Amino acid sequence: MIKVLKPGFYSSIQDFGRFNCQQYGVPYSGVMDRYSAGLANVILGNAPDLAVIEMTVLGLTLQFECNTFICITGADISPKINNENIQQNKPVEINKGDVLSFGRLKKGVRGYLAVLGGILSEEVLGSRSMYKGVTEQSVLLKNDYIKIDVNNLFSIKKNSLIKVKIDNFKGNVLEVFKGPEFDLLTPEQQSVLMSSKYTISKNNSRMAYQFEESFENNLEPIITSPVLPGTVQLTPSGQLIVLMRDCQTTGGYPRVLQLKESSINCLSQKFTGDKMQFKMLEY
Structure with a gap:
């Protein structure tokens, strides 16, 4: 114990x-x-x-x-x-x-x-x-x-130190895929979305990370649809919200992007005030 x-x-x-x-x-x-x-x-x-x-x-x-x-x-x-x-x-x-x-x-x-x-x-x-x-x-x-397992004790080699990927701590690029509503954005909006840098706001938690910068949004709310960790929602006020591990299972905001799994890991190690940028990946 x-x-x-x-x-x-x-x-x-x-x-x-x-x-x-x-x-x-x-x-x-x-x-x-x-x-x-x-x-x-x-x-x-x-x-x-x-x-x-x-x-x-x-x-x-x-x-x-x-x-x-x-x-x-x-x-x-x-x-x-x-x-x-x-x-x-x-x-x-x-x-x-x-x-x-x-x-x-x-x-x-x-x-x-x-x-x-x-x-x-x-x-x-x-x-x-x-x-x-x-x-x-x-x-x-x-x-x-x-409670822990006390019946599994055996000798472990303790002299090896693993080389750890540092992208989670030093990287500022979030690799993403197009979300279901991405193509509803105008080409100009898509360009701004992908070229801008976003500052992590104080509103970040296990449920979601919000960015300080707003983004022009004229999209209508969608019928409540499935969301999952890594979904990037665009609110009516133009705020981008990245859903994290404790997020709800459905939502009514347009889903403009979807983070790659490694990018969820990366974002979870970032502080308020850190700046991030999206990078589009092909399916």
């Missing part, structure tokens, strides 16, 4: 999300940055989609009540074991009683903690991902206990 001493800010348990439930209005949920979360699991020898702890900006403090191995990836929040700095992107051995804590945020927004064998929290509708209204909790709380 792992005890939560300090929960940090919006720390939650997430895997790759819920599938085949959207017809009931249940969001996909899951880790915001699948690349980083999957990497943490793979380094430990886990399946990439096992549940991990997702941290946002501020790390949490945990005490381990058993021996295990962990791996931390994604945002660099200065991880420490018993106040000693540890490396990210490699296996770290944990002994019973060890305390994991975090310090200053150095890069990124969301960090991931994987545990050997995965986190064994309650599974609801085929996923361990926390989401308000689906699971009992939407975030981790002080004094929570997290």
Whole structure:
């Protein structure tokens, strides 16, 4: 078991999300940055989609009540074991009683903690991902206990450091495909949409990221239609909204673009004020 001493800010348990439930209005949920979360699991020898702890900006403090191995990836929040700095992107051995804590945020927004064998929290509708209204909790709380696999302990080579893709942290280009309503825009609007730079507003969360700049919009609302993570909606006021992992399952705003999976990962590691630009891909 792992005890939560300090929960940090919006720390939650997430895997790759819920599938085949959207017809009931249940969001996909899951880790915001699948690349980083999957990497943490793979380094430990886990399946990439096992549940991990997702941290946002501020790390949490945990005490381990058993021996295990962990791996931390994604945002660099200065991880420490018993106040000693540890490396990210490699296996770290944990002994019973060890305390994991975090310090200053150095890069990124969301960090991931994987545990050997995965986190064994309650599974609801085929996923361990926390989401308000689906699971009992939407975030981790002080004094929570997290169940992990203690029967899967074996030696791991700890001397290999994985080279991590840095696009999630340094890239400012979001690769996209045409959305269902893209061709309803005029050629001039399409050109402006693809050539402009957009600033991430303070309104960003696991549900959606909004941009500060407005975009000329004369499109009529559409009949409520399916949306999914990565869908870029154009509101009547001309605001662009990028739906993220906890987004609703349907919407009535024109869907002008659809982010590539890797671009969802990238956007999830960006701060308020960061500037992004779209790049069109061919199907």
